[in-house]
Amino acid sequence: MTMLLQVPEQTRARYPDEEGFAERDGVRVFWERYGEGEPTFLLAPTWEIVHSRFWKGQIPYLARHTRVVTFDPRGNGRSDRPGDYDAYRRREFAADALAVLDAAGVDRAVVVAWCDMGESLILAAEHPERVAGLVHIGPTVRSDESDHSVYPFDSDPGTDEGWARETRASWQRDWTGYLEFFFAKCLTEPHSTKQVEDCVGWALDTDMETILTGFRGWETKIIDPEEVAALCPRVRCPVLVVHGTEDEQVPAEVGAALAGELGGRLVLLEGAGHAPHVRDPVKVNTLVADFAGVGAAGTTPATRTWTRAVRRPKRALYLSSPIGLGHARRDLAIARELRARVPGLEIDWLAQDPVTRVLEAEGERIHPASAWLANESTHIERESAEHDLHAFQAIRRMDEILVANFMVFHDVVREQAYDLWVGDEAWELDYFLHENPEEKRAAYVWLTDFVGWLPMPDGGEREAFLTADYNAEMIEHIARFPRLRDRAVFVGNPGDIVPDRFGPGLPPIREWVEDHYDFAGYVTGFDPAGLGDRDELRQRLGYRPDERVCVVTVGGSGVGGHLLRRVIDAYPEARRRVPGLRMVVVAGPRIDPASLPTHDGLEVHAYVHGLYRHLAASDLAVVQGGLTTCMELTAAGRPFLYFPLAHHFEQNYHVAHRLAQYGAGRRMDFPTATPEVIAAAIADEIGRPVDYRPVETDGAARAASLMAELL
C-alpha cells in the first residue's frame, strides 16, 4: 500500500524564536531555538534519516517552560549535505552539537537523544562542562559485540522481504519501500499511521544518495563497543534511559545495559516501540521534564495553597472546540443550564479564538492558560483550498497542535483541582486521556455531534484504511477504558447518526453509538420562541416588510471566503430575478470584510453577535454545510441553500444526513454552482414556506442534567 505523503510542512504548534546556521569546515548546520530559561534542552538529532521535526511532540511543551534548541543533522533538513563518508561520522555530529550550543549562546544543556549511535555519548563524556544531563530514548550504542544486521549491507539477498530491505541493492530498487519498512519497525505500536507517514516524509526531505554517502552498514555507523565502554565511565551527569520493551530496532536490554554502565535511571515503557517520544509524547514529555526539574515538577511555586476538600467551591473546566463558532454557542447554553442545576458552580473555559470572542462577550471566565493554546483555526484555514477542506486529514495533520494543547491542559489541571472536565469535541483531551488514562483526575464528559471518521470517495483505499484505523483505535480506547468518559453525550438523536459502518469488520456506527452514548437531542443554544414575533424581529433588526432579505454567512473560520465571493457574484442576477432583494453578507471574525466586492443593495458585515436572530428574520440564507448554522436555520424554519465543503466528510455525510432527518435545506454543489445557478436557486427558495421537523429546544437542559449528576 502506497502512502499519501503530504509535502508541505503541517502547521507547527510553535515556531522558533531564533534560528541560524553553525558552520564547521564549510558544512552548515541549521539550528532553532524556542523559548527562554534554564535548564536548556538540546534535542539532538539521530542519524540523518530524519531531521529536527522529529521532536515536534516535545518542543511546544518544553519550550513553554524553558529554552529548547534543536538542529537538523548534516545530511537532512535545512543542513548541508557534505559529499564524503567521513563527514558523517558520529564524532562530527557531536562537534556539530557543540557548535550549535555555541551559536545559540548555551553554556550547558540537558541533552535528549533518540537512537543515539554515539554522538550524544561522546558529547557527554568528552564535554562534561556542556552537558547537565543526558536522556537516551531507545539508544543504539552498546558496549558488547552484537550483530546489527541480518544481511551484510553490501549483499544482495535477491528479495525485498523483511530485513532484506536493509541492503544497498534493495535501497536502490525501492528506497521509499525501505523507508516505509524501516519506520514501521520503529513504530510497532498499532494505529501509528500518522507517525510512520511523518517519518517517511522527513526521510524523503533528504535522498538516498546522501544517506548512502554516510552509510556502509550499522557496524560502521554506530560507534564501536570498545569506544562505548571507554566513554561510559567518563559521563558524570545524571542520566535517564527510556526504552520501549517492544522495540524491534534495538532491544530494551541495550538501554538497560547502558543505564547500568552510566549509573543512570531506567524507565521501560511496556509495549512501546523504538520511538516512544513520537508515539507516547505525553508520557515522554513528562519523563523528560521531571528529569530536568521543569514543568509540573520544577515550577512548584514557593507559595502554594491546598484547600481542604469540603471547602472547595465546585469547579468545572470547559474545553470548547474552536473549529467553527457553533460549539461556543451550544456550550454556553449548556453551561447556563448547568449553573442553574449546580448552585455556586464555577466554570473556567480553556478555549481559543474565535470561541473566546463569544465567551468574552458573555462575560465568561477564560482560564489564563488559554493564551498558551496553539491555534487550531489558523491550521484549519491553512489546510483549506477553494471551498475545499479535507477535514479528516486536517485533523490528522493537527497532531502536533493536539499534543501541545493537551500538555497545556495537563499543566492546568495539575495546578487547579476541578470536579468536572467537559470536552466538546476537544479531540486532544479525549484522545490523550485514553492514551494516558492515569491522567484522569476529575469527572469527564465528552460531547460530540458526530461519531465516525468517514472516507471521501476520491481518497481511495488508503483513506478508507486510515479512517477505519482511526475509528478502530477509538473503539478500542472506549472498550478498554469505559471508566474514562463518565458521560458521552451525543448532541442529537439516534436518527441523526449516519447509516455507515466504522469500517470493514467494525460495528455499524449507529448501533455502537446507541450502546455508548446518551442523547441530548440537538442543542441550538437559543430558543426560537424567545425570538418573538418575526415581523417585530425584522423591524428591530432594520429589515423592511417589503424587502426580501438573504443572509449569507460562512461561520467562524476563514475557510468560506470563496463561497462568499461566489454568492456576491450572483447578487446582480439574483436581484434581477428577485426585485427588492437585500443581501446581507457576514464575513465572520476571520475574514476581512474589506477584502470582499460590493454592490448596491448588498451590505457586508464583520462578525455579528447574535447572528441567529438575523437568520431567523431572513427570507433565505446561504451558508456552508456546517452543522450549527444549518440547524439554526432549521430550528428557525427558514429556507436555506447549503454548500458542503469539498472533502469535508462531516459536512458531506454527517450534516447532510441530519438535515435530511429534518427535511431541511437545499444542498448545493460548489464546483457546479455558477453565479447563475446560485441566483436561480435564490429565486426559487426565497420566502418559500417550509415544513421542517421541529428541532427540540431542551437539548442544553438534557445535556446539563447528565453532567449535573456528576457534580
Added chain:
Amino acid sequence: MTLTITAAEQTRARYPDEEGYVDRDGVRVHWERYGDGEPALLLLPAWSIVHSRIWKCQIPYLARHYKVLTFDGRGNGRSDRPDDAEAYADAEYVADALAVLEATGAGRAVLVGLSRGSRWAVELAADRPGRALGAVLIDPAIAFVAPSYPDRHYPFDEELETDEGWAKFNRHYWLRDYQGFLEFFAAQVFSEPHSTKQVEDFVGWGLDTSAEALIRTQLGPQPGSREEMEAILRRVRCPVLVVHGGDDQVRAHAVGAATAELTGGALVTIEGGGHCPQARDPVKVNLLIREFVESLRGRAT
C-alpha cells in the same frame, strides 16, 4: 460533654523496627526507628502535651521509603518527666534530638517539626547545619515573628477570675481541671469539622502525662526576643518547607508565612486547615513531606 478516653493504645499500622533510650544527665528519652531507607527523617516531638503518637499517620507511609525516627519529648510518653523546669528548655529538646540521631546512627536527617517542635528543628538546623538535610515545619510555633492572636493572652501563673476560653491556659486551671483544659485545647487545635477522633486521641495523649509535668514545660526558659528568633531563622541554610493551616487557631497562619520568609522556605497553606494538619489531612501532609524529601535528591541541574 466529657470525653471517654480509651486507655489502651490502639493497634498501630506499623511497629518500630528498633527502639531505645538516650540518657542525658539522667533524663531518659525514648526513641523509635521505623524502616531503613535513605535519607533519615527525624519527626520531632511537639509540645509535651502529646507524644510521638502524634505522628501515627506519617510513620507507616514514610517508613516504607525512609528511615523514620521519632522520640517522645521529655515530659510525656515513655520519656522521663524531670522535676526541674530548666530541664524543659528548648536547648534540652534540641540536645535530645541530636542524641537520638547519634544513637540511631543517622548522621544527617530531614527534620520534621510540628508546632513547638518546629522551633527545635530550626534551632538544630541553624546550630548544626551538617545534620539537617532539610526541614519541614508544620504550623510552627515560633514566637515574635508575626502576631498570633495577642488578645487571647492571659497570665499563666496568676489566679484568674474566669476560666472561659483561653483563660484556661493557666496553671491554676490545669491543676483544677486538667482534662477540661485538654479538651478545650484539642478543640482549638482541631478547628476542622468532624474531628472527634483526632480530639480524643489528642486528649488521650495529654492524659499520658500530668498537669504538673506540663506546667514545668511552661516554666522553663522561653525564647528571648524577636531579634534572637529572627537571627536563628536566618541562619538556617537547608531547604525549608513550611506547612500551615489557614485556619490555625493556636498559631496564626501569619507565623508560618513569616517563618517561610525568614528561612527562605516554601509555604504551603492548608486552606481550612487547623493546627495539626498531619493528623487531620494526613494524606496531603504525607505527600508534601515525600515531595519535599524527593526534591532534595540530585536532579539533572
